[in-house]
Amino acid sequence: MAAAPAADTRLDELVCCPVCDALHELGEVPADTRMRCVRCGTVIAVDRPEAIRRIVVLAATALVLMTIVVFYPFLELRTGMFVSRASVFDTVMSFAQGIMAPLSIAVAIFVIVLPVARLGLLIWALGPLSVEREPWPGAAFALRWAETLKPWAMAEIFMVGVAVALVKLADLATLSMGPAFWSFTAIVVITAIKDTQMSKHSIWSALDRARKS
């Protein structure tokens, strides 16, 4: 509940809404309950005991699939005797010449580097917690950056781009999707499921508790 903090209330028990700054005093969050901000309705805490393990498992799966994405063909195009194959890496390099080079770097960062970095940071921050160990050094730093980078990791947007490109090319040539295409689709779905498991307050207090013990 929003309440004026009594003098004896410890700061640890207060939670502020990151969206509107309303102050809440949360005790123990009952299992499978969603706590929303009294004022703006933002979800502040979700207690799902399995959440952290689930996040780590999903992130690890996505990270393994990512290796397939980078090294295997993504799309294949045939017209008569001509065959052209593109991996995600080729797509990234497609702007590499001349003044377009910075765009190549940007696409690489949005589609490969940041999604991989986010997965790696989450595993670093929450991996030890999921098996009830002490967190590794820099866990807080890793978790904070994993969240900060979220809007810039655009794997799912890339997939919609692929769909649009497929339609544009549909009557020019015969297209087939390679293994990388299907792994990438899986990564997008897994990442979306993983992000629904995240609640700032719950994850940060779990990390806090693990650091103190």
Place this chain on the structure above:
Amino acid sequence: MVGAGSGTEKLKAWTARDAGLVGCRHCTRVSPIGTETCPRCGGGLTSRDPTSLQRVWAWAVVGLLFYIPANLYPMLITSTLGRPQEATIVGGVIELAQYGAWGVAAIVFFASVMIPVGKFIAIGYLAWIVRKPHGHSPKQLLHLFEVVEWIGRWSMIDVFVVAILVALVQFDLLATINPGIAAVCFALSVVFTMLSALSFDSRALWDQIETLADE
């Protein structure tokens, strides 16, 4: 949905600032006001960011400046049997519609024209209205802001489409596709408008409502 937020909904609430505290926007922990880094997550703390609106406007203006050449210059240069053909963003949409691919034409039109233009208007409106007491429901403004923040990244679709086409269509004599300068301008415009939305401090939506209620 049981818990703190069920039932009553109110505009006024005891905020971290009222309590002489500063809340961390990364991890929700509160610290005494004046603390500069959060003891839990190490993130920077500001109770209210006085430069927020300046940055919103600055990034939005730069984004708008890049959006103009993005529409005037070609996005894709297609050469079929040696004859180059240039297509702008809107030209590409019209071409798709002529194929009869209405759904995809709509997606591209939405991502490359509607979203950027709508975003400039929405951001400008929000940044304008929060400066002084306003009689609007902050919840609705928040929804508008959340939509703007969430949808902005989807404009990148068009840049990725260009990248994929360029990588894939390289049958030297038959057909090649090359990126046009508009692709760079458009990508920059998307990045700057995203920075503009990220600079906006959503807490400002409530601050002036409170002053209004106090009067």
